[in-house]
Amino acid sequence: MAPTAAAGHWSELEVTLDVGELHDQYSDFVWRSLQRLGVAKANLEDALQDVFIVVQRRLGSFDRTTKMSTWLFGICLRVAAAHRRRAHHRREQQDSELQDRPDDHPMANPEQAAIRHEAQRRLELGLEALHLERRAVFVMFEIDLIPAPAIAEMLDIPIGTVYSRLHRARADFSEAIARLEREHGGFK
Numbered sequence: 001m002a003p004t005a006a007a008g009h010w011s012e013l014e015v016t017l018d019v020g021e022l023h024d025q026y027s028d029f030v031w032r033s034l035q036r037l038g039v040a041k042a043n044l045e046d047a048l049q050d051v052f053i054v055v056q057r058r059l060g061s062f063d064r065t066t067k068m069s070t071w072l073f074g075i076c077l078r079v080a081a082a083h084r085r086r087a088h089h090r091r092e093q094q095d096s097e098l099q100d101r102p103d104d105h106p107m108a109n110p111e112q113a114a115i116r117h118e119a120q121r122r123l124e125l126g127l128e129a130l131h132l133e134r135r136a137v138f139v140m141f142e143i144d145l146i147p148a149p150a151i152a153e154m155l156d157i158p159i160g161t162v163y164s165r166l167h168r169a170r171a172d173f174s175e176a177i178a179r180l181e182r183e184h185g186g187f188k
Contacts, residue, residue, distance in 0.1 A: 023055075034076055036140060070154075134166075
């Protein structure tokens with residue numbers, strides 16, 4: 001018997017957990033969670049693999065009183081934090097990701113491409129300033145347009161916690177953007 005698809009809750013019957021099946025069922029969720037938590041695109045494959053290595057090691061300790069997605073999200077938080085710490089030590093590589101990239105469309109208007117690039121850069125720098133749990137809620141709500149009740153269910157947290165994290169994340173994001181504009185005299 002497998003977890004119910006809609007809620008991710010385990011039945012009262014004994015369930016044999018298989019890492020391969022969990023990977024098949026939850027790899028998209030883990031991938032999106034790692035992205036939301038700020039793992040760089042270049043490191044997403046490694047981070048995904050790291051999550052499922054932890055799952056393999058810790059699967060026996062999963063107590064089934066919580067949803068599998070909540071348990072996996074907790075692992076994603078720790079893996080993303082580790083990847084971000086390593087990226088901090090490799091700042092020059094991460095900064096190179098923010099450098100100008102050619103626009104995908106060959107006929108793109110250079111001014112529009114510059115505006116899009118600047119908006120993307122501001123978003124990345126603002127998100128980088130957010131605490132991981134706040135960042136996840138902020139990205140889910142503001143960018144992925146996931147409703148707050150769905151976020152609460154997905155993360156197995158009260159809806160009030162979703163709203164408080166979102167409120168704090170919005171304030172932190174705004175402060176980070178304002179600070180960067182002051183420090184750099186606007187973005188260039």
